[in-house]
Amino acid sequence: MVRVLVIGANGKVGKLLIKKLKDSEHVPVAMVRDTNQVPQFEEMGVETVLGDLEGDFSRAYYTIDAVVFAAGSGPNTGPEKTVVIDQEGAIKSVELAKRFGVKRYVMLSSMGADTPGEGPDAMKHYLYAKHRADEHLKQSGLNYTIVRPGGLTNNPGTGKITFGEKLNEFGSISREDVAETLAYLLSVPRAEKGSFEILEGDTQLEEVLAY
Template sequence: MENILVVGANGTTGKKVVNLLKASQYFNPIAMVRKEDQLAQFKNEGIDTVLGDLEENLAHTVKNIDKVIFAAGSGGEKVVAVDQEGAKSLMDASKKANVKRFVMLSSMGADNPDAAEDLKAYLKAKHNADEYLKQSNLNYMIVRPGSLTNEKGNGKISLQRHFEEHGSITRDDVAQTLVHSLHEDAGSNETFEILEGDTLIGKALDSVS
């Protein structure tokens, strides 16, 4: 089984990713959290953990890690320090550790943040992180969902390189897409947007590979 570092494991989407990986026959999740009091919830479920702060040295977090899912976010408080520079720091550490794939949870609008009416600073930070990843020589997948909802997912999405219209998608289906993106047959070095749709996630990813 491959060891998957889940960055932002304590977040709403991150927890869903960890649970999907735990149920998988292919992957072993390692939940990266920032605070010691966040460790117990994962350890009680038999999930491996690592303490890591995106504003500090991250070399130890990628030891014996095969692939990374970056699902962290500052919640708008530290978009440059965490969403941009923290992500870049983890990419550098991943490259040195020979991580085989880096899956980035980005956002619709990150391709052109200057056009955004809302969240411009956040989208700019995500844009800069995405561009850094593209130039990193890491094997990557950049997933850009629309607005996230907490409704129950159905394992189906709509996927395009770029949507003209904005829309929404469940966190369940975003988490599933991130996990599917770990597989080699999902393609490599791709950037795409996802919304609610009618295509099974695995089949939708086949269209970009």
């Protein structure tokens, strides 16, 4: 049984990911910042651990085999908060994964993070933060996968996506399908040491990287 620490478990994608992992062969551990976020996961029978990306969250890594970083500062925060959470928080999580010998690390990034200078002005601080975190992960020596979705929606998931290292198109994808992709790629050897873009599409998720 693989124990998976979900950083950002209380976020929209994080909550969906916890449910997907709970229904899989993995054992999710929800990292939350506040005690009032704990009961919702306890009701699901999911273990929780307190950890704040702005502080020391090393205790969250005890007995952990894999990490999924799904945290984000949110669309309404300024550049400073984005750097603290999406960049520095992610980098700290990578360093802790190295220290604790984590065997698998999956990063939820964003489409456009590979070329942040080309993004819209309002998004550049966010894309640069994601870019720096992604590059740090690539150089870490960890067994990583980076997932870069397009615009996120709250539509129901379809279990079908468009998937590739570089799609050269823009679009959207439901948060549910993003969560399912994150859970799926944890166990796909061909996803290791790779960066992938995803959008809504016609390919069944279980067919992605299956051959």
